[in-house]
Amino acid sequence: MSSVAIAILVLAILAIIFGVILGFAAVRFKVDGDPIVDQIDALLPQTQCGQCGHPGCRPYAEGIASGEAINKCPPGGQTTIDQLAELLNVDSIPLDAEHGIEDVRKVAYIREDECIGCTKCIQACPVDAILGAAKLMHTVIVDECTGCDLCVEPCPVDCIDMLPVGTTTLNWKWPEPPQTNNLIATDRQTRVEEYPS
Amino acid sequence: MKVFSFHGGIHPPENKKQSTRAEVRHLATPKTLVIPTQQHLGLAADPVVSVGEKVLKGQMIAEPVGRISASLHAPTSGTVTAIEELPVPHASGLTAECIVIESDGLDQWIDHQAIDYKSIERNELLHRIRQMGIAGMGGAGFPTDVKLNLSSDHIVTTLIINAAECEPYITADDMLMREHASEILEGVKIIQHLLKPIKTLIGIEDNKPNAIRALNEALANTDIDLDLVVVPTKYPSGGERQLIQLLTGVEVPSGKIPADIGIVMQNVGTAQALHRAINHGEPLIQRIVTVTGEAVEHPGNFWALIGTPFSDLLSAADLKPGAMHRLVMGGPMMGVAAETDAIPVIKTTNCLIAATESEMPEAPAAQPCIRCGMCEQACPAQLLPQQLYWFAKGKEFEKAKNHNLFDCIECGACAYVCPSSIPLVQFYRFAKSEIRAEALEQRKADHARERFEARQARLEREAIEKAERRKARAAEAAKAQAERKNQSSSESGNSDTAALKTAAAVARTKLKKAEVALKNAQDKGLDGVDTLQSTVEKLKQTATEAEQALKSSTTASTSNAAPSKSDPKADKPDLKALKQQVSIMRTKLKKAEAAEDKDLNEIKTLKARLEEATQAHTDADHALIELANNAGIDLKQLRIDVAMAKVAVTKAERMISKSDDEKEQETLKTELTSAKSKLAQLETQLKPYE
Numbered sequence: 086m087s088s089v090a091i092a093i094l095v096l097a098i099l100a101i102i103f104g105v106i107l108g109f110a111a112v113r114f115k116v117d118g119d120p121i122v123d124q125i126d127a128l129l130p131q132t133q134c135g136q137c138g139h140p141g142c143r144p145y146a147e148g149i150a151s152g153e154a155i156n157k158c159p160p161g162g163q164t165t166i167d168q169l170a171e172l173l174n175v176d177s178i179p180l181d182a183e184h185g186i187e188d189v190r191k192v193a194y195i196r197e198d199e200c201i202g203c204t205k206c207i208q209a210c211p212v213d214a215i216l217g218a219a220k221l222m223h224t225v226i227v228d229e230c231t232g233c234d235l236c237v238e239p240c241p242v243d244c245i246d247m248l249p250v251g252t253t254t255l256n257w258k259w260p261e262p263p264q265t266n267n268l269i270a271t272d273r274q275t276r277v278e279e280y281p282s
Numbered sequence: 283m284k285v286f287s288f289h290g291g292i293h294p295p296e297n298k299k300q301s302t303r304a305e306v307r308h309l310a311t312p313k314t315l316v317i318p319t320q321q322h323l324g325l326a327a328d329p330v331v332s333v334g335e336k337v338l339k340g341q342m343i344a345e346p347v348g349r350i351s352a353s354l355h356a357p358t359s360g361t362v363t364a365i366e367e368l369p370v371p372h373a374s375g376l377t378a379e380c381i382v383i384e385s386d387g388l389d390q391w392i393d394h395q396a397i398d399y400k401s402i403e404r405n406e407l408l409h410r411i412r413q414m415g416i417a418g419m420g421g422a423g424f425p426t427d428v429k430l431n432l433s434s435d436h437i438v439t440t441l442i443i444n445a446a447e448c449e450p451y452i453t454a455d456d457m458l459m460r461e462h463a464s465e466i467l468e469g470v471k472i473i474q475h476l477l478k479p480i481k482t483l484i485g486i487e488d489n490k491p492n493a494i495r496a497l498n499e500a501l502a503n504t505d506i507d508l509d510l511v512v513v514p515t516k517y518p519s520g521g522e523r524q525l526i527q528l529l530t531g532v533e534v535p536s537g538k539i540p541a542d543i544g545i546v547m548q549n550v551g552t553a554q555a556l557h558r559a560i561n562h563g564e565p566l567i568q569r570i571v572t573v574t575g576e577a578v579e580h581p582g583n584f585w586a587l588i589g590t591p592f593s594d595l596l597s598a599a600d601l602k603p604g605a606m607h608r609l610v611m612g613g614p615m616m617g618v619a620a621e622t623d624a625i626p627v628i629k630t631t632n633c634l635i636a637a638t639e640s641e642m643p644e645a646p647a648a649q650p651c652i653r654c655g656m657c658e659q660a661c662p663a664q665l666l667p668q669q670l671y672w673f674a675k676g677k678e679f680e681k682a683k684n685h686n687l688f689d690c691i692e693c694g695a696c697a698y699v700c701p702s703s704i705p706l707v708q709f710y711r712f713a714k715s716e717i718r719a720e721a722l723e724q725r726k727a728d729h730a731r732e733r734f735e736a737r738q739a740r741l742e743r744e745a746i747e748k749a750e751r752r753k754a755r756a757a758e759a760a761k762a763q764a765e766r767k768n769q770s771s772s773e774s775g776n777s778d779t780a781a782l783k784t785a786a787a788v789a790r791t792k793l794k795k796a797e798v799a800l801k802n803a804q805d806k807g808l809d810g811v812d813t814l815q816s817t818v819e820k821l822k823q824t825a826t827e828a829e830q831a832l833k834s835s836t837t838a839s840t841s842n843a844a845p846s847k848s849d850p851k852a853d854k855p856d857l858k859a860l861k862q863q864v865s866i867m868r869t870k871l872k873k874a875e876a877a878e879d880k881d882l883n884e885i886k887t888l889k890a891r892l893e894e895a896t897q898a899h900t901d902a903d904h905a906l907i908e909l910a911n912n913a914g915i916d917l918k919q920l921r922i923d924v925a926m927a928k929v930a931v932t933k934a935e936r937m938i939s940k941s942d943d944e945k946e947q948e949t950l951k952t953e954l955t956s957a958k959s960k961l962a963q964l965e966t967q968l969k970p971y972e
Binding site for chain 2: 126129130131132133141142143211212213214229231252253254255256257258259260261262263264
């Protein structure tokens with residue numbers, strides 16, 4: 086009888102000690118904010134284009150964190166979807182065509198002769214990549230442009246083009262070498278009937 | 283001198299003899315020179331000439347932009363005919379911005395002169411080197427001034443001059459050492475002057491006996507603290523990290539540069555170019571290029587101007603028509619194929635191989651990796667090439683990075699030994715550029731996020747500021763309105779008088795009518811005479827009140843208007859009159875209060891008027907005090923003095939009347955006179971302020 090009592094007593098004391106430790110740890114190592122949103126936001130391409138239906142990348146990151154689909158980001162494309170799937174430990178899904186299709190990276194270009202200086206595109210640009218003033222010509226700072234498309238719509242004279250970013254010696258990438266299909270040396274790409282009998 | 287060793291390495295056929303038989307030949311000045319503005323990492327140089335401009339040999343045509351950038355100079359005299367996109371020596375085969383110069387055939391130098399580097403400031407010397415466009419001529423073309431300026435934040439213990447030239451076929455440095463050994467040593471002296479190393483070493487492979495002999499001879503003729511170290515021939519002993527390991531036994535840590543462990547390495551070609559730039563004032567506009575391969579009849583080395591098209595070099599070496607299968611820029615191990623022979627020579631072009639098909643056949647199809655491990659044995663960076671290969675192939679770039687992919691020097695030793703002929707280096711290059719691109723993308727995304735957030739913050743701030751401004755404006759408007767109201771009410775003092783006049787007139791008329799009515803009623807003996815009488819009484823009272831109000835308001839307005847007169851004498855209010863007024867008011871008030879049928883209204887108006895009068899009096903008093911103050915007189919003290927003097931006079935008079943003694947009376951009288959005179963004096967002083 087007494088051994089049972091001792092066992093219960095020992096377990097109870099242990100439970101109290103661990104409870105105190107856990108309680109302390111919960112207070113001491115408390116994580117502020119929602120780090121998953123930051124992690125998702127870090128993966129998104131930050132074009133701030135709004136094609137996902139949110140007014141920017143961070144709101145979409147918050148949306149994903151609260152259970153929204155991960156395939157609504159055309160600028161990020163399949164790469165971003167895969168990364169998000171890995172981060173969130175869900176299955177990767179193809180891009181939702183409803184929000185747009187994956188395209189080559191583009192930047193806005195203002196045909197400066199036609200620009201009337203209305204500043205509408207400047208107000209639309211989410212990253213302040215357009216330079217200009219009222220009744221003066223505007224121009225796009227190419228290095229800052231995310232290619233979000235948002236400036237095209239407000240332009241009253243349609244002088245903004247989205248041009249693909251060309252390959253130069255600076256952004257050129259080595260091509261992927263041709264893959265060898267045969268996995269093992271004896272795996273010849275020949276049919277059985279071709280073997281000499 | 284002890285020579286250490288590095289891991290791995292290979293011994294490919296050297297193929298160097300073909301191009302060292304003849305002396306270095308000078309190439310005729312080409313008709314057209316094409317100078318790419320970007321010849322190294324970092325930023326492209328910015329053209330400072332315009333199309334159509336005449337340039338002289340050695341004139342700067344593009345200036346460096348940013349820290350890692352080198353200037354460019356016209357290799358010969360002529361005219362700038364274009365600044366356009368043309369094929370450049372780059373693995374991509376793409377075009378890039380080039381400055382095209384049409385030679386005028388005169389080869390006329392711009393004014394240039396040597397400088398004594400020992401007598402000028404260190405920074406000035408570095409600036410000069412930068413202006414001369416000196417860049418590393420061994421491989422990457424890294425701007426030399428940047429490398430020589432490292433000693434400001436690094437302590438340089440060892441300077442190593444790289445003369446190894448380990449890659450097959452290439453003999454440019456070999457020939458330079460044979461023919462210009464003393465110039466190289468002069469260049470080394472300049473580097474020593476800048477870096478002040480404890481020791482200087484020249485590392486050279488033992489397959490260049492002629493160059494070693496030439497260097498030794500030159501060393502015997504100059505006083506320079508330098509050790510020539512002959513290292514065994516092994517590819518890639520000319521790699522920066524490998525040569526450091528060979529000569530010092532120290533391994534440069536991963537992710538660090540040699541300067542971090544106190545070592546700086548310069549190529550012999552760079553040293554010679556430095557000598558020409560400083561001791562002769564000639565910018566870097568030419569270099570030795572090895573033209574070799576089985577497709578040329580007379581392989582050899584050429585002094586070629588920067589910007590010379592490959593085709594000129596090939597024809598100078600007598601290219602066999604139709605024999606060339608591939609044209610390689612650089613060596614067979616690390617070089618890249620050139621797609622056209624219109625590509626120009628740049629500062630880092632050390633070799634051109636015009637190879638026949640049998641010399642450099644198409645790479646055999648890659649077989650599967652059999653995990654033999656030979657690549658690991660050959661890797662001079664002690665990496666795991668096959669592991670990196672699997673990661674690159676499977677696009678697991680993160681893992682490749684963690685396996686130190688970026689320590690790979692792309693020497694090609696692993697691919698050379700691979701029995702399955704897998705193009706390993708191509709996989710590493712692919713993986714590296716993918717990782718770099720991704721990192722760039724990430725940086726761009728972070729930058730965009732930053733800008734986006736900054737913009738959001740700005741918009742928010744602007745909205746708040748706008749709201750605040752609106753609030754402030756509203757408050758101001760309300761205040762202005764209130765003020766306007768006040769003003770109009772004070773201005774309406776006159777209109778009030780008018781209103782009072784009308785009121786008085788109306789009251790009078792009413793009274794007359796009532797009196798007439800009363801008279802009629804009394805005459806006719808009608809009822810209600812009492813009521814009429816009381817009405818008349820009331821009306822009389824109203825009329826008097828109105829009259830009185832009118833009178834008081836007119837006097838108030840006149841008294842208000844009075845002080846505004848600018849006559850200085852009139853500025854002095856009549857204190858006595860005011861005092862009188864106050865006392866009159868007080869009496870009137872008392873009377874009104876004492877009266878049996880108290881008229882509250884009247885008392886009120888009287889009280890107000892009394893207050894007004896008192897206020898006027900005190901104001902006047904204050905004004906007087908101030909006035910006196912301005913004249914340097916303390917009015918209060920003066921008043922007290924006057925009162926004292928008066929008291930003294932009365933006292934003296936009383937004393938006289940009381941006294942019996944004649945003598946005493948006499949003295950008292952004199953006292954009285956003096957007191958009187960004093961009083962009179964004080965009073966005259968006080969008078970202007972009363």
